[in-house]
Each structure stands twice: as structure tokens, then as C-alpha cells.
Amino acid sequence: MTSERFAEVDHWIARHLLPPDPVLDEVLKANAAAGLAAIDVSRVIGSLLALLCGLVRAHRVLEIGTLGGYSAIHMARALPADGRLVTIEANPRTAEVARANFARADLVKRIDLRVGKALDVLPGLVDEGHAFDLAFIDADKENNAAYADWAATLVRPGGLVVIDNVVREGRITDDLSTDPQILGTRSLYAAMRMDARFEATAFQIVGTKGWDGLMLARRR
Numbered sequence: 001m002t003s004e005r006f007a008e009v010d011h012w013i014a015r016h017l018l019p020p021d022p023v024l025d026e027v028l029k030a031n032a033a034a035g036l037a038a039i040d041v042s043r044v045i046g047s048l049l050a051l052l053c054g055l056v057r058a059h060r061v062l063e064i065g066t067l068g069g070y071s072a073i074h075m076a077r078a079l080p081a082d083g084r085l086v087t088i089e090a091n092p093r094t095a096e097v098a099r100a101n102f103a104r105a106d107l108v109k110r111i112d113l114r115v116g117k118a119l120d121v122l123p124g125l126v127d128e129g130h131a132f133d134l135a136f137i138d139a140d141k142e143n144n145a146a147y148a149d150w151a152a153t154l155v156r157p158g159g160l161v162v163i164d165n166v167v168r169e170g171r172i173t174d175d176l177s178t179d180p181q182i183l184g185t186r187s188l189y190a191a192m193r194m195d196a197r198f199e200a201t202a203f204q205i206v207g208t209k210g211w212d213g214l215m216l217a218r219r220r
């Protein structure tokens with residue numbers, strides 16, 4: 001199977017299972033117009049994130065890595081009216097695009113966008129006393145293990161941590177890799193394996209974003 005076929009099937013699933021969503025289409029157009037890389041989650045993975053929010057009955061969600069807000073919008077929509085999603089974006093210009101998209105999706109009141117490097121922002125969230133039901137980690141892969149460690153503090157027992165890009169076209173198995181993103185994600189696997197605070201698994205995904213995968217970790 002070719003990557004074109006993976007993408008075709010992904011589009012087919014979206015067309016045959018998910019309702020048309022002009023707002024999400026506009027968000028992707030706005031991202032492209034602003035020159036953002038198309039590295040947001042796919043529509044089907046966005047809907048999976050929303051489903052996971054529902055399954056853990058999420059009221060409070062943490063996202064690390066906002067980009068234009070495509071995944072944040074999926075998750076925020078899955079929250080009750082008094083729910084809140086905190087999303088962290090390091091790049092101020094990117095954050096402005098996301099802010100406009102949150103307004104476009106009528107989610108300004110439900111989404112709290114923090115601009116800064118996640119490792120600088122996360123300690124403040126602990127000080128503010130947040131307890132999240134779900135955390136989605138999708139930023140610089142070099143810091144994945146550190147983000148999982150913060151998530152162990154910030155996510156309530158029984159809550160879920162979802163980490164994107166944990167397969168990277170199979171490059172994750174390369175013992176000789178010197179790519180900092182691969183090394184960061186390999187460190188995540190090593191940390192998760194030893195971390196008694198989590199019960200974790202990971203799986204491969206193919207689709208419009210190629211061949212990659214997600215890690216799911218339940219906070220014990």
C-alpha cells in the first residue's frame with residue numbers, strides 16, 4: 001500500500017463517517033494562508049481526540065503544542081459548557097493564528113491559550129492548582145519525556161495522556177538514530193516503561209499524515 005492510498009482511505013472515512021464541518025475547513029485554510037505547516041492532526045484523529053475526551057468525561061484538558069488550534073478545537077467542542085482547555089504554544093505568531101481560529105469556532109471562552117515554552121508554562125499550571133482529565137502532548141518531541149513527567153503531576157488519577165508522533169515512519173526503532181526528535185521520543189518510551197504512575201501502550205496509525213502513531217497512558 002502506498003501513502004497516497006492511506007490518505008485516500010482516511011479521506012473516505014472522514015467523508016463517510018464524519019459530518020461536514022465548514023468551521024474546521026476554514027481553520028485549515030486560515031492556517032495555510034498564515035503559512036503554518038500542515039502538521040496538525042488529521043480529521044479522523046481530531047475526532048478520536050474528541051471521543052477520548054468524552055470517554056474520560058473530560059471537563060479540563062491540557063494541550064502542549066497548539067499550532068493553529070485544529071486539535072484544540074476538536075477537544076474543546078467535546079467539553080461541557082463549563083469545560084476548559086488550556087493549550088500552550090511557544091511561537092507568538094502561531095498563537096495569534098490559533099486565537100483567531102478559536103474566535104472563528106466560537107470557543108474563546110472555553111480555550112485558555114498560553115504563549116510560551118511549555119517547560120516554562122507548566123510549573124505555573126501546577127501553582128494554579130489545575131487537575132486535568134486529559135492531556136494531549138504534541139509539541140517539540142525532544143521534551144516528550146519531560147512533558148509526560150509534568151502530565152503525571154497535572155492529570156488526575158484515572159485521567160488520560162495522549163502523545164502524538166511516537167512512530168515516525170518506523171524510525172523510532174532505529175537504535176543508531178541521532179535525530180533529536182527520535183531520541184526524545186525513544187526517551188519517552190524508556191521513561192513510560194519504568195513509570196509506575198502510568199499504564200501505557202502505543203500503536204501505529206496510517207492516514208493523511210503518513211505512517212506514525214499515538215501513545216496512550218492512563219494515570220493510575
Ligand SMILES: C[S@@+](CC[C@H](N)C(=O)[O-])C[C@H]1O[C@@H](n2cnc3c(N)ncnc32)[C@H](O)[C@@H]1O
Pocket residue numbers: 039040041064065066067068069070071072088089090091094116117118119138139140
Ligand atoms: C505538531 S504542532 C501542533 C499541532 C496541533 N496539536 C494540532 O494538531 O492542531 C507542534 C506545535 O508545538 C509548538 N511548539 C514547539 N515547541 C514548543 C514548546 N517548547 N512549547 C510549546 N509549544 C511548542 C510549535 O510551535 C507547533 O505549533
